[in-house]
Amino acid sequence: DEVAAFLRAAQQPMPANGVTCTTIAERLAQDRNEAERARAAEEALARESAARAAADRDKALEQARSDNIVTRENYMAGATLLLVLGALALGVAGLFLTRTQKREAIWTASGGILLIVAAVVTFVMRPAFDPAAIAGTTRLTVPPPTAQPGGLGKMVCTIDPARSRVTVSSTQDVTIDINPDGCVNGRTQYAETGQNWQRILVPDEEQTVSVLEYAPTTRTYSTSRYLLTAQQMEAARARRAEVKVKACSTDPAARADLAAKQQAIRTALPPVFNERLVYSCKPAG
Known part of the structure; x- marks a missing residue:
């Protein structure tokens, strides 16, 4: 204050x-x-x-x-x-x-x-x-947990302050469109992690790695950000370079390979995140 x-x-x-x-x-x-x-x-x-x-x-x-x-x-x-x-x-x-x-x-x-x-x-x-x-x-x-009706498709996600730790990011609503194969917004392929879908983003211009995850059963979308050192970012980028899936894919083998490569990236991350945004989603429209 x-x-x-x-x-x-x-x-x-x-x-x-x-x-x-x-x-x-x-x-x-x-x-x-x-x-x-x-x-x-x-x-x-x-x-x-x-x-x-x-x-x-x-x-x-x-x-x-x-x-x-x-x-x-x-x-x-x-x-x-x-x-x-x-x-x-x-x-x-x-x-x-x-x-x-x-x-x-x-x-x-x-x-x-x-x-x-x-x-x-x-x-x-x-x-x-x-x-x-x-x-x-x-x-x-x-x-198994029962998926909420409308857990896939175009979703509007609103920040849940009680479940989030926000530091510098915007808390505006997020819109995602996910299909049954884990393709988000028609261009980004997420990997299966149990009943959820996950994608790890390792940018070239930032020192932050983001773990994006969507749970259809609870209609929960989350973004966990890790602030890394230059050495940690270098290791994460080296492992990201091994990811072969660059676009959406319906091939289960390709998605399994993506999940394995992302797990390797996870090992380069600290055990604790710096920021986590948790959203509650509902069908758009």
Whole structure:
């Protein structure tokens, strides 16, 4: 405040962004708190998923047990019917034999024996209940984050002061247009980082590296800037020269190569940023 008053009194221009001053330590602490809240939400989601999976498993076991009982009863009914038919066939064969119809008696007796054997096989082949087979079909799954509707396409992004650390950059709205392949504004290819899209800019005329990232699931756009020494910039530019993707690409292999090259650039950056701008985005129009 004293510096601002001095500059105003001296009628010197002073850029201002209207965002509350935040130290890096404060910003990192807030990021950790947000990460803790996100982790707690994920753990709660995992517990809910586990409870649903357990309930689904119990329901599946009960249904499978009922189905198994019905199936076994059907097998037993079939075996009983075959046994009765076999016994009747043997009785008829005996009747043929008393009438000296030996040929008919043999054929009828053979059929009766086959029916009795089929009855025994049917009875033995009754399906047993196997809980392990049911458990294998009800694995615990934690659904991935659900993308907000309209997470891709042309977006208007507004600065979120509570999640940003602004030093010298403008906080005006930013417009981006991103397609499902990570092409931004029709000319810049971003690389996949999990469910997000990221691009690292290493300019020739500045001593600052910018990491741009867009998260479609939360419609969050961020710019993290790192102020580097001349030696660090030289190392970053050398690694940037290895990036072959200069324009948008639909080739997954090219995007994977871009992601690998950008990861190499990340290793040349300090562990802590100097400025971070976080934007909340919504569909344009």
